[in-house]
Amino acid sequence: MEKPEILKAAQAELQRHVWGTYIHQGVSIALGGHGIITPGCEVCCKRINTNGQYLRHLAEDVLPGILERALASVDTQGPKA
Ligand SMILES: [Zn+2]
Numbered sequence: 433m434e435k436p437e438i439l440k441a442a443q444a445e446l447q448r449h450v451w452g453t454y455i456h457q458g459v460s461i462a463l464g465g466h467g468i469i470t471p472g473c474e475v476c477c478k479r480i481n482t483n484g485q486y487l488r489h490l491a492e493d494v495l496p497g498i499l500e501r502a503l504a505s506v507d508t509q510g511p512k513a
Pocket of ligand 1: 475493
């Protein structure tokens with residue numbers, strides 16, 4: 433993968449991790465369940481209350497996966513001539 437493609441893929445992955453709300457533990461109360469609307473990452477369903485926690489989630493949970501995939505694509509292509 434070339435650098436622009438790696439950057440685009442990394443940006444897309446980061447942008448998936450929206451700090452919004454998700455339903456914790458089942459169906460929401462609005463739909464007859466007992467789930468609670470919880471602030472956090474909508475993709476990971478991880479509770480996040482502060483901007484610092486959100487940045488830590490991106491740095492510690494999301495970024496390692498992005499780098500692993502990017503570096504794996506570089507490893508399989510080998511060095512450029
Ligand atoms: Zn996330």
